[in-house]
Amino acid sequence: MVQLFGFEIKKSNEEKKEQEVIKTFIPAQTEDGAMEVATGGVYGTYLDLQGSIKNESQLVNKYREMSMQPEADMAIDQIVNEAIVIDDEIAVDLNLDTLEQPDVVKEKIREEFYEVLKLLDFKNRAYTIFRDWYIDGRVYFHLMINDKKPRQGIKEVRKIDPRKIKKVRKKILEFDPKTRVEIEKGYEEFFLYSPTGIESKNTSGTPGQNTTQIRIAKDSICFVPSGIVDIRNNMVLSYLHKALKPMNQLRMLEDAAVIYRLSRAPERRIFYIDVGNLPKAKAEQYLSEMMTKYKNKLVYNSETGEIRDDRRFMTMLEDFWLPRREGTKGTEIDTLPAGANLGEMDDVEYFKKQLYKSLNIPVSRIESDSAFNLGRPSEITRDELHFNKFITRLRNQFSGIFDQMLEIQLVLKGVINRKQWKKIREDIRYDFTTDNHFAEMKDAEIFRERIALANEIDPFVGRYVSAEYVNKYVFRFTEEEIERLQKQIKKEKNDPDAPESMTGQAMDMERETQQAQIASMEKEREPTQPGVAKTPEDQKNIKQEKEEQKEEFDNDLDLQIKKNIEQILNEIKDE
Numbered sequence: 001m002v003q004l005f006g007f008e009i010k011k012s013n014e015e016k017k018e019q020e021v022i023k024t025f026i027p028a029q030t031e032d033g034a035m036e037v038a039t040g041g042v043y044g045t046y047l048d049l050q051g052s053i054k055n056e057s058q059l060v061n062k063y064r065e066m067s068m069q070p071e072a073d074m075a076i077d078q079i080v081n082e083a084i085v086i087d088d089e090i091a092v093d094l095n096l097d098t099l100e101q102p103d104v105v106k107e108k109i110r111e112e113f114y115e116v117l118k119l120l121d122f123k124n125r126a127y128t129i130f131r132d133w134y135i136d137g138r139v140y141f142h143l144m145i146n147d148k149k150p151r152q153g154i155k156e157v158r159k160i161d162p163r164k165i166k167k168v169r170k171k172i173l174e175f176d177p178k179t180r181v182e183i184e185k186g187y188e189e190f191f192l193y194s195p196t197g198i199e200s201k202n203t204s205g206t207p208g209q210n211t212t213q214i215r216i217a218k219d220s221i222c223f224v225p226s227g228i229v230d231i232r233n234n235m236v237l238s239y240l241h242k243a244l245k246p247m248n249q250l251r252m253l254e255d256a257a258v259i260y261r262l263s264r265a266p267e268r269r270i271f272y273i274d275v276g277n278l279p280k281a282k283a284e285q286y287l288s289e290m291m292t293k294y295k296n297k298l299v300y301n302s303e304t305g306e307i308r309d310d311r312r313f314m315t316m317l318e319d320f321w322l323p324r325r326e327g328t329k330g331t332e333i334d335t336l337p338a339g340a341n342l343g344e345m346d347d348v349e350y351f352k353k354q355l356y357k358s359l360n361i362p363v364s365r366i367e368s369d370s371a372f373n374l375g376r377p378s379e380i381t382r383d384e385l386h387f388n389k390f391i392t393r394l395r396n397q398f399s400g401i402f403d404q405m406l407e408i409q410l411v412l413k414g415v416i417n418r419k420q421w422k423k424i425r426e427d428i429r430y431d432f433t434t435d436n437h438f439a440e441m442k443d444a445e446i447f448r449e450r451i452a453l454a455n456e457i458d459p460f461v462g463r464y465v466s467a468e469y470v471n472k473y474v475f476r477f478t479e480e481e482i483e484r485l486q487k488q489i490k491k492e493k494n495d496p497d498a499p500e501s502m503t504g505q506a507m508d509m510e511r512e513t514q515q516a517q518i519a520s521m522e523k524e525r526e527p528t529q530p531g532v533a534k535t536p537e538d539q540k541n542i543k544q545e546k547e548e549q550k551e552e553f554d555n556d557l558d559l560q561i562k563k564n565i566e567q568i569l570n571e572i573k574d575e
Helices: 013-021 056-067 070-083 103-120 122-136 241-264 280-295 346-358 382-398 400-412 418-427 438-460 467-474 479-494 502-525 536-574
Strands: 035-037 092-095 138-145 154-160 165-176 181-193 214-217 221-225 268-276 298-300 307-309 320-325 332-336 429-432
Touching: 056 070, 056 122, 056 241, 070 122, 070 241, 070 346, 070 382, 092 103, 103 122, 103 154, 103 400, 122 138, 122 382, 138 400, 154 400, 221 400, 241 346, 268 280, 280 320, 382 400, 400 418, 438 467, 467 479
Parallel strands: 035 165, 268 320
Antiparallel strands: 092 429, 138 154, 138 221, 165 181, 181 214, 268 332, 298 307
């Protein structure tokens, strides 16, 4: 077996036994575009994209050429600036709020994360790393360690040209005699690196036989693809891929517009020369003499004192000379008008907007007459919300760099093992610094409406609705959030140094005032006659009338509350 270059973290015996027990005949669905090969077979990839692109190397070159176009460069700059915010703070931070681990482990994980950022020089190169990943659709890093002292972790990180490396996946198959089905037991993964670039075919036969190609262990490479693959699932595509066609159409239309304006902009003269009844040869000779006569231009050279005959040859942009026979009009000079509508660029603007739409860029960000506005959520366009979600997806995919490098770093230093990493991976979050306030303003507006609704319902809590109902269906808190908030409230009440909640006092006073008003209204409705003793029958009638009035009042009040709640919930839902 060929020895792989670099280091590899071996699986534990428990993980190997678990993998052997799990059997399937369905191949794993991946989005890394790895080259799948069978044991002892040849391998190769081929993608005929518009008849010109046959491998990933040419595809990356195409993306990089496109990124040099002014329109594409502006759109890419908008996306990268939105995803990576260079501020006084670091561009990305680690969030371990939901991680249920001891504080010592959390602190160690946080230290190793900052070490990973330092290895990447992320504070200075964050923009460049993200831009290269977005354009190429993939990024490769070589993780270097001290083989004699692996516990020291990653020592250096170097970026690899994506045109010179390729991921290879070799299937491990086993034939099941009982079901007569070929079962996939697993696969072996490694990377192929060639200083001259990975070609579409390996003419040497099996992988690794070419002396110019190096087989590298999987753990030695940090590989993060874009998550987009072609229909054959064997080629990683960039986020720029769907903009190739609009960009080509825009360039073609601009070139056509320039050619049309150059050829149709100038006005031309038409010389109709009367050739009488001359034969064809004589007529052509006469017409040529007339052209030469009018085209000859005498030029005086002031330095040498010579007179030079500067003959100007006729081109398609100059005048036209046409013969006329006897019996028609005589010699005449006319003007051919220039092309019309030379200043219209609506078709070019249309394809430019199509280009920006294919890159998920709101057109309002590109238009020069649109001003920057931090308005209310009702004034935010749907395109901006869509763009914010697109940036969030890009960040989540790009975070794979931190996942892979942090996992290797923690395992090498013995903080956790790989089985533990799989358990805590979902509880690790990466908070990117942001300057897009649309999502924040939307959440603030929704919470403000919920607070207003809670203030209206508050006098009837404990009478018509419960506090749990308000927490779940007005504030939309989960059970975990309700439990955590109740603990915090209880802790603050028991803490003598904690400041009193003025909001809670105001709500209590408002509740008492509204209850007093309701009692006063009920008292006013009670029929009384001063100085007249009430008989038992009168008291019974008064009590019955009071109950009917109270029931009617409560029904009206319930109906009004329900209407207010439905109206506010509909407004929140619409926003």
